[in-house]
Amino acid sequence: MSLRLREARPGDLGLVVHFVRALAEYEKLLHEVQATEEDFRNLLFGTPARASAMIAEWQGAPAGFALWYYSVSTFDGRAKLYVEDVFVNPGARGQGIGKALFAELARRALAEGCSRMEWSVLDWNAPSIAFYRSIGALPREGWTLQRLSGDALRELAATAPPPGGAPAAH
Secondary structure (H helix, E strand, C coil), X not given: CCEEEEECCHHHHHHHHHHHHHHHHHCCCHHHCCCCHHHHHHHHHCCCCCCEEEEEEECCEEEEEEEEEEEEECXXXXXXXXXXXXXXXXXXXXXXXXXXXXXXXXXXXXXXXCCXXXXXXXXXXXHHHHHHHHCCCCCCCCCCCCCCCHHHHHHHHCCXXXXXXXXXXX
């Protein structure tokens, strides 16, 4: 086995975009990808960095990646590691690369004092769900992901009180 996991570097921005686009294509969501190398430069290497990424190399060639960030759980008062994306090239699957990426993320989560790791998966993605069950992950029953974006996000933001000002009238 010739697997190497390493931190993403600024020279990997094109590779990160490639993996994001490959994941989106697999998920039938390529039409939603707008992120550019510059977006990932700001996200991963800006001040402050908002996320982290890791590249998996199999036999010396890029084979996959993971992108994650830390959030919090107010119920247990600890950080949690949120896995935004993990992708392994189809030709490199079955080599233990995905499991190695998740194992490294679990190691980092514990080293950072996190209480858990979380991620989302499309409900039709049976191969990924089976893989997640094989590593011990369970669905969060009774919870549904909510999203606010685009016009709805802008409209709600427009109702916020000015910083240090009085609340907006209702």
